[in-house]
Amino acid sequence: MRKLASFALPFGVGIFLSAYLLPRTVQLAGAALCALIWVVCLRRWRRQRVDKRLRPVLYTAGLAIALLWSWGYDMRTVYPAEQLAGTEETFVFQAADWPETGTYSVSVEARLLNPDGPDLGVLLYFYPGDEKIPDIKPGDTLTCTVQLKLADTVGGEENGYYYSKGIFLTANAAAIPEVTPAENVPLKYWPALWRRAMGEHIAELFSVETAGLALALTTGDKSGLTGGFYTALKRCGLAHVVAVSGMHMSMVVMLAAMLVRRRRRKMMAIVSIPLVLAFMALTGFAPSVVRAGVMQILLLLGPALSREGDTVTSLSFALLLLLLQNPYAAMSVGLQLSFLSVAGILTITGRLNEKFFHRFPLKKGKTKPRRLYNRAVRFLVGCVTMSIGAIAFTTPFTVYYFGTVSLISPLANLLTLWAVTVLFLLCLPAAALGGVLPVVGKVLAALAEPVSWLFHRIVYGLSSLPFASVSLETGRYILFWLLFVYAVIGACILFRKEKPKPIVPVCCCAITLTAALLFNALSLRGDGLAVTVLDVGQGQSILLATQSSTALVDCGGSGWEDPGDIAADYVQAMGKSTLDLLILTHYHSDHACGVPELMERLDVAALAVPDVEPDSTLRAEILALAEEKGTEVIFIEEDTTVELDSASLTLYAPLGTGGGNEEGLSVLATQGDFDALITGDMNAAVERRLVKYGNLPDIELLVAGHHGSASSTSAELLEAVMPEYAVISVGYNTYGHPAPETLDRLEQAGCTVWRTDLRGTITIRATD
Numbered sequence: 001m002r003k004l005a006s007f008a009l010p011f012g013v014g015i016f017l018s019a020y021l022l023p024r025t026v027q028l029a030g031a032a033l034c035a036l037i038w039v040v041c042l043r044r045w046r047r048q049r050v051d052k053r054l055r056p057v058l059y060t061a062g063l064a065i066a067l068l069w070s071w072g073y074d075m076r077t078v079y080p081a082e083q084l085a086g087t088e089e090t091f092v093f094q095a096a097d098w099p100e101t102g103t104y105s106v107s108v109e110a111r112l113l114n115p116d117g118p119d120l121g122v123l124l125y126f127y128p129g130d131e132k133i134p135d136i137k138p139g140d141t142l143t144c145t146v147q148l149k150l151a152d153t154v155g156g157e158e159n160g161y162y163y164s165k166g167i168f169l170t171a172n173a174a175a176i177p178e179v180t181p182a183e184n185v186p187l188k189y190w191p192a193l194w195r196r197a198m199g200e201h202i203a204e205l206f207s208v209e210t211a212g213l214a215l216a217l218t219t220g221d222k223s224g225l226t227g228g229f230y231t232a233l234k235r236c237g238l239a240h241v242v243a244v245s246g247m248h249m250s251m252v253v254m255l256a257a258m259l260v261r262r263r264r265r266k267m268m269a270i271v272s273i274p275l276v277l278a279f280m281a282l283t284g285f286a287p288s289v290v291r292a293g294v295m296q297i298l299l300l301l302g303p304a305l306s307r308e309g310d311t312v313t314s315l316s317f318a319l320l321l322l323l324l325q326n327p328y329a330a331m332s333v334g335l336q337l338s339f340l341s342v343a344g345i346l347t348i349t350g351r352l353n354e355k356f357f358h359r360f361p362l363k364k365g366k367t368k369p370r371r372l373y374n375r376a377v378r379f380l381v382g383c384v385t386m387s388i389g390a391i392a393f394t395t396p397f398t399v400y401y402f403g404t405v406s407l408i409s410p411l412a413n414l415l416t417l418w419a420v421t422v423l424f425l426l427c428l429p430a431a432a433l434g435g436v437l438p439v440v441g442k443v444l445a446a447l448a449e450p451v452s453w454l455f456h457r458i459v460y461g462l463s464s465l466p467f468a469s470v471s472l473e474t475g476r477y478i479l480f481w482l483l484f485v486y487a488v489i490g491a492c493i494l495f496r497k498e499k500p501k502p503i504v505p506v507c508c509c510a511i512t513l514t515a516a517l518l519f520n521a522l523s524l525r526g527d528g529l530a531v532t533v534l535d536v537g538q539g540q541s542i543l544l545a546t547q548s549s550t551a552l553v554d555c556g557g558s559g560w561e562d563p564g565d566i567a568a569d570y571v572q573a574m575g576k577s578t579l580d581l582l583i584l585t586h587y588h589s590d591h592a593c594g595v596p597e598l599m600e601r602l603d604v605a606a607l608a609v610p611d612v613e614p615d616s617t618l619r620a621e622i623l624a625l626a627e628e629k630g631t632e633v634i635f636i637e638e639d640t641t642v643e644l645d646s647a648s649l650t651l652y653a654p655l656g657t658g659g660g661n662e663e664g665l666s667v668l669a670t671q672g673d674f675d676a677l678i679t680g681d682m683n684a685a686v687e688r689r690l691v692k693y694g695n696l697p698d699i700e701l702l703v704a705g706h707h708g709s710a711s712s713t714s715a716e717l718l719e720a721v722m723p724e725y726a727v728i729s730v731g732y733n734t735y736g737h738p739a740p741e742t743l744d745r746l747e748q749a750g751c752t753v754w755r756t757d758l759r760g761t762i763t764i765r766a767t768d
Helices: 003-020 024-047 051-076 078-084 187-205 208-219 229-235 246-259 265-282 287-304 311-325 327-331 333-359 368-402 409-433 438-463 477-494 503-525 563-573 595-601 617-629 684-693 715-721 740-748
Strands: 088-095 106-112 120-126 141-150 169-173 178-180 404-406 469-471 530-533 540-545 550-556 581-583 606-609 632-635 640-644 647-652 666-671 674-678 701-703 725-728 752-755 762-765
Touching: 003 024, 003 051, 003 311, 003 327, 024 051, 051 078, 051 327, 078 120, 078 141, 106 169, 120 141, 187 208, 187 265, 187 409, 187 438, 208 409, 208 438, 229 404, 229 438, 246 265, 246 287, 246 333, 246 409, 265 287, 287 311, 287 333, 311 327, 311 333, 327 333, 333 368, 368 404, 368 409, 368 477, 409 438, 469 563, 477 503, 503 563, 540 563, 550 563, 550 595, 563 595, 581 647, 595 617, 606 617, 617 632, 684 715, 715 740, 725 762, 740 752
Parallel strands: 120 169, 550 581, 581 606, 606 632, 674 701, 701 725, 725 752
Antiparallel strands: 088 106, 088 141, 106 120, 141 169, 141 178, 404 469, 530 540, 530 762, 540 550, 640 647, 647 666, 666 674
């Protein structure tokens, strides 16, 4: 009996219950109740010591200790953080990683050196402005006055992301912190120094495109991935190749196997285990890496000690170690997906391989060509079956967390996993040896470059296909199809036959997928003009679609997903790969930051923009990209009308001065008696000019200006156009959008108001 698994798995269940459901007081009561049940079970087992009666003892012990451990961890970390939250005073921090520079701020993961309690994980923000950013390295001491807040929200919503990383507070510094360099960097921060050194070696050895991929493969740092490549990986279902996990750990062991004969089990363990531990440290002991590392170590120790390996026990022990270190790691999406993928592989992959080779056996042969052929077939079949096993349990969670389904994932894995293996085996030694043996590093890097080029081209090509990945935001038919697929799988398991015929269920799933995509596309197209205000967070992106044409007004936002991807997903879900017209009201990032990604994924026929903000770097980037892609650029200097099938768009030239908001375009979309007005970020003064010179009709729909700011959507505009409906494109922000006075004005004007932060993507049709 797997005694360790019988304890570790209930322990994991108890931790998950504590993290997601049970408040602190209930955890202690639950631990006491489980302890009482454990005493009863223990007495029964002592009377008759058999495995059957030992299991309840282990189950209840695991649950009781888990609940007690969660409560104790909470009291040692979260409770002190709650006491400090809201305070503003001078604190001393110790940098735990290298600083990351954002658009306006610099963030540093640090430890708050609390003289009155335990040290706590903190994410420290400071705002350098035009001042020089100080040199900060792990181990340095930072002193500054900060305002502390609990790190229990992300984007204004409760989220356990930071807690799962051991960060319990955010600290906003009033000024740039005073830095005291560490004389001796503590041992626990050495891996961060190694990662920086690896990154520097990689940057020297590889091209820019390959360097970003090499850094992600070897350390899990995705900051160097160029352009929209990470998005392309996600669309292809290949994001796991740059999220260091079991596949990478097995390749580390493969490197060790190249140095040692596999038959020498003890020597294999002696060489491999230090490499595995070093790789775990290099990647910062990420949950998925720890899980894979612990499993590999146990699998290596088993044969070396003449013990039988057990993957379930290894998996449960890895989970136990992770949750002991931080119970809130249970809330890590990466950890959940990592364990579920391994569970799927263990449950499904082996059986699929067995059934395939039973039905299509390989011919045995001693000749080298025959052996190479058999190995190639096994590798290709293994790639497919492993992909199926990995996504079998993770797909429902991927849909829940990210709202997308990669339909091309099995094919993408089949075509690229060989390249990932080759790249890893070349890039890791190249980066590790580059500083000591530069010639060897350069040779390995040169061998990796063509493989990287091919890998990039395959990923970009597959991700550009219209239905490579489908977002649930664009329709629910795919969700129904997924439910149907899992129902078919369940039926096959329940009513399995001795000689199953998989062709029937496979064809049923393929036919229903085609129907789901078709119905989805038809539902998005519809009849007449459709105005879709996409949920892009704090920003704006509005799709205007008719039966055969599309136009997009703005493409910017602050959400987790790139607004260019959100817009491209919606257009491609309609079965289209071309955007007829892209209109930018102005060049601020909350209206235009997604344009580069949009133009990478879609062919944009024409771009209409105001000839303002000449010094804007985003404007320069967009215009350069338009020239590169062959997109026609139209500068709107006077009012212009554009036909969109039976609808028409009136683009009003800039009417104000003084800044991007006031110098922006506004758009009136018309079909029959339906009119929709989009005013960008213009203020009330410019709105009055639009009313005076724009000859505006009574409208049915108004997209509220400047995300519901108090300075826009004026009473004069509302009185002039008398909208029936108003949509506010808004997300989490610190500006107070939408302003209460704006909501009051819309209510007094008799408007029905919808908000993207409350309802998500909103579509209004002219035929409704």
